[in-house]
Amino acid sequence: MIQEQREQAEQAAVQAAAPAAVQAAAPGTGVPESEPEATRRDSGETESSRANRGWWDRNADDYQVEHGSFLGDDRFVWCPEGLDEVEAELLGPAEELRGKDVLEIGAGAAQCSRWLAAQGAHPVALDLSHRQLQHALRIAEGRSLTFPLVQADAGTLPFRDGSFDLACSAYGAIPFVADPVKVFQEVRRVLRPGGRWVFSVTHPVRWAFPDEPGPEGLTATASYFDRTPYVEQDEAGHAVYVEHHRTLGDRVRDVVSGGFRLVDVVEPEWPVWNTQEWGGWSPLRGALIPGTAIFVCERD
Secondary structure (H helix, E strand, O other), rough: HHHHHHHHHHHHHHHHHHOOOOOOOOOOOOOOOOOEEEHHHOHHHHHHHHHHHHHHHHHHHHHHHHHHHHHHOOOEEEEOOOOEEHHHOOOHHHHOOOOOEEEEEOOOOOOHHHHHOOOOEEEEEEOOOHHHHHHHHHHHHOOOOOOOEEOOOOOOOOOOOOEEEEEEEOOOOOHHHOOOHHHHHHHHHHEEEEEEEEEEEEEEEHHHOOOOHHHHOOOOOOOOOOOOOOHHHEEOOOOOEEEEOHHHHHHHHHHHOOEEEEEEOOOOOOOOOOOOOOEEHHHHOOOOOOEEEEEEEEEE
């Protein structure tokens, strides 16, 4: 059954492939003619999905240029702090990954899936963005290790029930969806009994602070309890980027509502070796407040 799905997924990867010269903006998404306006307002599933697909298609090139060297081509990095799965083993010991079917959600250029494949696992890398998957194909060119790439929405996973042993997401999908419980229920559906689901997101406490790496990012200016989505919109009021906030308690309740048992919540400390700034993440802020929360869950 899984082999048939992999063949179908390989076909999806071929469909996702296009000449590198193709425009970064996917058909129908449009490219904002001016700087978007940042605001806080409601944004539902359809608008959030459409906006974020367009944003990542437009910005995938810049993202890979700016962060590609940090992420590597075949590393599994959970967060801007630099926590590596080699040391963290949140999916389990590396030697136990061999032969496991693993779904990576919000895979981007599939760096994590490439590392999983090198451990002998059978990953499938899924992302909403066509352009991000093109970068996955670019990196894969000339390499012997191959695996399926699938373009799909995390809320509607195109796989049969019980197709995977593990699922993971390093800052992929979850911060950008209006209904995380729907995604969790889908992940549970495609996991086998006892399957592990691990995902990382911006630490909820960060929403009370400005997204700045310097001293200005250390003073709370908003309510931690305000769940109103952060939206960037064009002159016509159409969202071009959406991010959704959930409190730490919300995340725990969402995990349980999605049918999972919460095993651990990991809050990586900023390591001494990491001197880079990544958006609002920085050594200054990382020494004082958490930047990432990683939820380790299991399907009962």
